[in-house]
Amino acid sequence: MKHDDQTRSLVTEVVPEAFPWVRFLPREDVQAFVVELVDALEGAEALCNPAPVAQVITSWRHTAEVHADPELLAVLQRDGDDFGAVARSGGSGRVSPKRGDPVAPPAVGGEWEIRFSTAEAVKGWHELEAAARGNLRKAWETMRTDPGPGPGKPTSRHHQLKGGLAHGTHQGRSLPRWQLEVTGAGRVWYLFDEPRRTVWGQHAGVGHPKQAD
Structure with a gap:
């Protein structure tokens, strides 16, 4: 008591x-x-x-x-779909593909597939690519090789969200939701799909979410 x-x-x-x-x-x-x-x-x-x-x-x-x-909250709470693979430098899948878009290399060994789950993720990823290509490449590598729990995590830059946002829905399945800091202001939010060894990008943004002071 x-x-x-x-x-x-x-x-x-x-x-x-x-x-x-x-x-x-x-x-x-x-x-x-x-x-x-x-x-x-x-x-x-x-x-x-x-x-x-x-x-x-x-x-x-x-x-x-x-x-x-x-x-942002509305996008993350939406049930996601498959909007195509995420290429190293930001190519999109079936959302307005363009001639010359980069193609995502297939996952090999212990690597994870990275795919978009919303149109907002596609748009935000391209904006991040334009603003911070090098940092985004590092984020892509992290999502490709070490997207979930493990040694050295969580960190202040890479961790699962908390409370009601700790999980999200993709095609009717509840999955852990993680946030990865790309730059001081840029973020990627994704769902960690361990059974399918796939990372589903829900949203990406150049600017920081509205500050919670």
Whole structure:
């Protein structure tokens, strides 16, 4: 009971003051954030290592930023389809293909297929290519070879979203949703389809989501 009272106090008083961006989270996500934050604080204290706490805060803040952007949120909550393969330098699949578009090389060995799941992802990927081709190439390589959980992850630049946005839907199947930072402002959001060894790009953007201050 005492722990419940402390959690309620954190939700209603301390957390909104310390982290104003929680106002953009659904109420149930605010409660989930508090529980995870308290657990991380206790564990970090035992290890004398604050890194896990910083990661929890970063992941939840990025989740709040998506909730703060209605257009982005609507795209991520949509059931995705197959809009073609993602080439290294940004070629599209069946959405307005052009003569000379680059072709995605087939996945070999332990590599993952990378495919677009929305038209917005196609458009945003091309915009990122124009703005930061080198960084986008590195992001493509990460998605190709190491898109999901594993050693050294999560990081502040590459992690699964939290709460109700931790999963998304592709062709009726619920899949983990990850965010990958391409530049200081650019992001790619994708679904991690382990059974099919496929990464489904839901959205990509040059600009940062609306800031959750």
